[in-house]
Amino acid sequence: MKKIEHIGIAVNSIETSNILFEKLLGTPCYKEEEVASEGVKTSFFMTGPNKIELLEATKEDSPIAKFLAKKGEGIHHIAFEVQDIVAEIARLKEEGFTILNEIPKKGADNKLVAFVHPKTTNGVLIELCQEIV
Ligand code: ZN
Numbered sequence: 001m002k003k004i005e006h007i008g009i010a011v012n013s014i015e016t017s018n019i020l021f022e023k024l025l026g027t028p029c030y031k032e033e034e035v036a037s038e039g040v041k042t043s044f045f046m047t048g049p050n051k052i053e054l055l056e057a058t059k060e061d062s063p064i065a066k067f068l069a070k071k072g073e074g075i076h077h078i079a080f081e082v083q084d085i086v087a088e089i090a091r092l093k094e095e096g097f098t099i100l101n102e103i104p105k106k107g108a109d110n111k112l113v114a115f116v117h118p119k120t121t122n123g124v125l126i127e128l129c130q131e132i133v
Contacts (some may be wrong), residue, residue, distance in 0.1 A: 001080040001081070001082050001088070001128075002080070002081045002082060002083060003080070003081050004050075004078060004079065004080060004081075005051065005079040005080060005081035005127075005129050006044070006050075006052060006079045007050075007051075007053070007075060007077075007079070008053045008054075008055055008075070008076045008077040008078070008079060008127065009021075009035060009052065009054050009055065009073070009074065009075055009076060010055050010064050010068055010071075010073055010074060010075075010076040011054050011056055011073050012056070012066050012068065012073060013056060014032070014041050014042075014043050014056040016056055017043075017054050017056075018019075018032075018043050018054065018119070020043075020117070020129065021045055021052065021054065022045075023061060025045050025047050025052070026108070027045060027046065027047060027069035028045075029043045029045055030044055030046060031042065031043065031044045032043065032044075033108045033109065034058065035106075035107060035108050036058075037105070037106075037113055038062060038063065038064075038107075039057060039058050039059030039061070039062025039063070039064070039065065040055050040056065040057060040058060040062055040064050040108075041055070041056045041057075041058050041062075042054065042055055042056075042109070043067065043107040044108075044109060045063060048089045053079075053108070055076055064076070073080070077115070077124070077125040077126065077127045078124060078125075078126060079113075079126075079127035079128070079129050080126065080128055080129070081129055081130070081131070082128050082129065082130050083130070084130065085104045085112050085113075085114055085129070085130040086098055086104065087116075087127050088114075088128050089104070089114050089128065092116060092128075096120070097116050097117070097120045097121065098116065098117035098119065098120045099115070099116055099117070100115040100116065100117055101114050101115060102114070104128075104130070106132075107127075107129060110130060110131065110132050111129040111130060111132060112129065112130045112132055113127055113128065113129045114127070114128045115127055115128075116128070
């Protein structure tokens with residue numbers, strides 16, 4: 001894995017939280033994007049080299065809606081940038097991790113993504129992401 005690509009935070013309202021995070025970070029949201037297939041609306045902030053992703057549910061049965069219902073707002077996942085997502089999925093499977101989607105899917109921000117089940121990673125949902133070139 002190359003680096004932490006971003007930290008994902010589940011929020012009840014992107015609209016409200018964008019204002020909060022603009023104040024907190026002193027920088028405007030630079031991008032908003034809906035991923036309809038995942039039932040999620042996202043917004044992105046940069047702080048120096050680091051990226052924060054806010055996630056709001058757009059459907060009641062989406063993974064973010066379930067997370068919010070169970071745990072409330074807060075850190076939802078840590079995303080790592082990888083060079084070759086297919087190879088990384090194979091490596092992690094081999095190491096005994098549970099991959100939630102073994103076939104990478106199109107995520108927000110022009111990325112192919114796959115998730116590692118938190119039950120195999122000390123309770124932290126891990127996202128692998130590879131830039132689509
Ligand atoms: Zn993410």
